[in-house]
Amino acid sequence: MTTDSDWAERFSRQIMLAGIGGNGQRRLGAARVGIAGSGPSARIALLYLAAAGVGLLRGETAPVAATPDAGHALAIQPACRIEPLRLPEDAAHLDLLIDTGESAIDCNRIALQWHLPLLVARFAADGGIRLVGSQAGLDPNLPCAACDAPPCPTHPPHWSTLALPAAGCALASEAIKTLLAIGDPILFSAALLFDPMRAAYQRIHRERNQTCPHCATEFIDITAATCPMTFVLVKLKMETMAPGQRLHVRLNGGEPLTNLPLTLRDEGWPVSPPWHEGEAFGLLTTKLVPSK
Numbered sequence: 001m002t003t004d005s006d007w008a009e010r011f012s013r014q015i016m017l018a019g020i021g022g023n024g025q026r027r028l029g030a031a032r033v034g035i036a037g038s039g040p041s042a043r044i045a046l047l048y049l050a051a052a053g054v055g056l057l058r059g060e061t062a063p064v065a066a067t068p069d070a071g072h073a074l075a076i077q078p079a080c081r082i083e084p085l086r087l088p089e090d091a092a093h094l095d096l097l098i099d100t101g102e103s104a105i106d107c108n109r110i111a112l113q114w115h116l117p118l119l120v121a122r123f124a125a126d127g128g129i130r131l132v133g134s135q136a137g138l139d140p141n142l143p144c145a146a147c148d149a150p151p152c153p154t155h156p157p158h159w160s161t162l163a164l165p166a167a168g169c170a171l172a173s174e175a176i177k178t179l180l181a182i183g184d185p186i187l188f189s190a191a192l193l194f195d196p197m198r199a200a201y202q203r204i205h206r207e208r209n210q211t212c213p214h215c216a217t218e219f220i221d222i223t224a225a226t227c228p229m230t231f232v233l234v235k236l237k238m239e240t241m242a243p244g245q246r247l248h249v250r251l252n253g254g255e256p257l258t259n260l261p262l263t264l265r266d267e268g269w270p271v272s273p274p275w276h277e278g279e280a281f282g283l284l285t286t287k288l289v290p291s292k
């Protein structure tokens with residue numbers, strides 16, 4: 001049985017770090033991260049996140065959990081659970097999604113619809129790796145992973161694989177910063193290009209592409225309404241939208257902010273955490289057809 005003393009000793013080096021401490025380490029222990037892909041980047045990210053004490057890691061396929069790397073991760077952090085990743089079913093129970101570029105799953109779409117932060121790694125045309133983070137699932141003003149994504153090369157140079165370990169480490173590092181809300185999460189406002197042949201990193205600023213079809217949102221302002229008309233107006237708006245479309249709702253604090261997210265979730269529609277919009281609030285919801 002793991003005692004508090006075992007736990008403190010196991011993670012003592014992280015607990016001593018500014019910005020983590022005991023509370024941060026407990027947050028990592030409660031965190032749930034999905035990792036799409038089963039190649040080297042996915043295995044390395046999984047290994048580092050398990051070693052860091054993330055409580056639940058979901059890999060895209062069951063064999064991920066059976067790899068020697070995963071076994072090593074479990075040896076480092078016995079409390080870590082590693083389970084298969086099923087999307088979109090698991091999306092509602094994740095805090096962060098990582099797309100290592102070795103998966104057929106459309107992680108950008110799932111992160112947008114289920115309002116999840118997303119970290120992505122892709123081969124670049126020059127053989128390097130392009131790392132991108134997106135909080136577009138949580139904020140309609142931020143770029144999604146597809147807003148400015150260049151086409152992936154069909155046949156990247158064979159030495160591109162040299163970049164995969166670095167990509168796995170960088171994804172794990174950014175995931176920890178995101179989960180703990182510490183440091184400067186550069187991947188949420190930038191792309192990071194890594195050229196393994198020159199051992200060079202380049203940071204590129206990203207902005208939302210206003211015509212991007214992936215992260216487009218409908219909008220409704222219900223600040224003039226009171227409950228239950230707030231929900232009625234949103235429901236009428238949703239009826240005009242296609243499944244999968246997202247709606248940006250501007251609403252008042254107090255009763256609307258308390259009641260509307262609960263009612264939307266009752267309808268089976270995921271809801272983002274709210275944010276301040278002047279004296280009002282904003283939130284995102286997605287029209288999804290509940291699975292039978």
Ligand SMILES: [Zn+2]
Nearest residue numbers: 144147212215
């Ligand atoms: Zn976009």
